Amino acid sequence: MSWELIFSIPRTHTATATTKNSLGGRSRGVGAQTLRRAHAVHPVTALETEYSLWTRDAEEEWLPACRELEITYVAYAPLGRGFLSGKVRSAESLIPGDRRHSHPRFQKENLARNLQLLKPLEEIAATKGCTPAQIALAWVLAGGEDIVPIPGTKKRPYLEENVRATEIHLDATDLA
DSSP states (O other), X not given: OOHXXXXXXXXXXXXXXXXXXXXXXXXXXXXXXXHHHHHHHSOOOEEEEEOSSSOOGGGTTHHHHHHHHTOEEEEEOTTTTTGGGTOOOOGGGSOTTOGGGGSGGGSHHHHHHHHHHHHHHHXXXXXXXXXHHHHHHHHXXXXXXXXXXXXXOSSHHHHHHHHHGGGOOOOHHXXX
């Protein structure tokens, strides 16, 4: 299919197909205005994009649009692809083939700078007697009942740790 053909199709005609593909997960380059137009054609119930203390782009456009349209916001990678857990201390600690090797944030020269950003999170976690990952999840949860974080995990202890994040209260100082 040629690009000319793709761009000649009005976006509202593809709204149903786009919304069925969850807008965030399988569709790229869809802005809040497109979300509004698509929602007018076919109700969108949830939008999934990356959102965490480390990736807050959604606050500019997505979250306001979702709240305006009463769409649930599904935050994937709320632990910053594992970085906010505090367990990734060097690019060498990632196993060969790990997709994070291709992410600029995890490359050696950037990771050292990013680790400095982790210090306040670790301090809050120490004060509250929990893990940095739990603070990162509690922060996302504090954003509102319309935000649903979906942290990925492969091990039951991490799942249990993530669930305990719902019990952590962050005050205004913690959230600043």
